[in-house]
Amino acid sequence: MHPLIKYVLQRVALALLVVWVGITITFILSRLMPFNAAELFISRMLAQGHSLTGEEIENMKKQILELYGLDKPIIVQYAIFLRNYMITGEMGPSFAFFPSNVKDIIGKALPWSITLLLLASVISWLVGNGLGVVAALTKHRKISSVLENIAIAFQPIPFAVLALSFLIFYLLVLKLPIPGAAFVSITSPFEMFIYMLRRASFPLLVLVLFGWFGGFVGMKAIALKMREEDFIVYAFLQGASTRSIRFMIFRNSILPQFTTLVLGISRVFVGSLLVEYIFNYPGIGYILQSAIANADYNLMLGILFFATVATAVAALILDLVYPLIDPRIRYPGQG
């Protein structure tokens, strides 16, 4: 088999496996909840002031039990759950936004989240690695050591704390407004995308501002080592220009760093959830907050599933880009 096809198949299989594990975890969590979903739902309906007769309550309970399949053996329940989540997308109603379906609510938020997640991880990775190479090769030692000290000092601090401190600093010390985007009528997908980018710009800024440290530190170490490699010395002795040497070092250091980009996605995801909530960006993090505030378990389980899908898809996209960067996968009989 051509190694490229084998590679793509492997990656798709891994993504599917991740999604399957995510669903299984969601299923286990939904069955282990320390209360009865149907009764909780009805008590919430009653508390909201819906007047229901006894018969209606019983009917509703039966319907919900049927929806969850709670009256069947556990294996059948699992099969139904898999079918509902994977194929029909039927995840039951949301408690907080009642007649709306969980699927619809999340479906609207998902493109926003994936856009932000991909942009944030790719841009902060590029910034970090670009700065890393420049810092390793520059003659201005002072600037590079200042950058490195900043990166080392900020790297261990939890992102949540950094984002909040930035918000406090931005609003209370600098007294600047947060740039938003007014709602505009959208006619084409392209306009939609532009609108999305404008909405995403500020959360993105925060994510990139505090997201480049890891890439920077790793890249600087690799690039410093790479500078001593024989092929670089050879190119230097041949009289290659500084720019082409710099490019050669970047090109060759990028391979090990690319793995950190793919594996780091779930960590960036944590940051993007929080940033979405803090800056009212209409992604998954934003709905997750309202789901938690309203004790909306159905919506939470749906988000859990889609969060897995979002990170798996983002990782898959980056994995599929990998052959473009690493020629060893493109050509048969190598690596």
Add this chain to the structure above:
Amino acid sequence: MAYVYRFKELVLKPSFIIPLVIFVGMIIYAFVYPLTLTINPGRWYYAPIAQPPSLKHPFGTTSTGQDVFLLVPIALRNTITISFVAAVISVLIAWGIGSVAALSQSQAMRTALLTLTDIICVLPGLPILMVIFFTWRDYLTIPLIGVIMGLLGWGFTARAVYSILYSLRHRTFVLTSYFTGLAMYKIVLKDFIPYLLRYLIINIVGTMMWAMGNEVTASIFGAMKMEEVTIGTTIHWAMYYQALLLGIWWWLAMPIIFLVIFVLSLYILMIEIDKYIFARARVTWG
């Protein structure tokens, strides 16, 4: 005569001794000082409301009538406990899985374990943790929160341990020891342990920081045992009661400042100890 990085030299280094003092001070403030308190600082309305920092209340008080000076050590203690338990559990799992994957002879076992590690790495741990914490918040205790985090957070460490052990097995100095007839336990003791000790410390500190970040993030969303005082829940309640709008900045700033100082002192200590172990390993055994 080779240069030896002596223990005395490490202890006298300012970049070691200052973070050490801060770290020990923090630990005393978080674990010993609360023992002397006669009230539970998590309770509401035992102090005047929303007072700025003064002599009587050095860090000010909150809108819910809590003294921040008494609140912060409890919050810090709980957050440190959570993150430490999480770190120990996840490092144990990661080292188990990573070393079995690296040292086992069977290809199938290795593929299976590495795939599992990849899945755990890609799975978004935080939403899972939030759902768990929110659903079982009535049954959770502080150490249990740490255990649950540890069970989900070992992916990255396991990958690192795998690659370290895998390359270590084929290093020349290990092969040299083996072919010169050194006993297996001596190879482990003299070649492996000094090399791995560094990574053990790095892993524990790294996972602690990961767990602290998760704890704070989950709490800000409100998916935590909210009546327990942690750094994250303190931030959550401060945001919930609009501390910034009302100008009660100390409520939000104090827990953040203490968390950052603790994390940084721990991190610098780790770097210095790591340098020391590395230098010792090179001179004495290398």
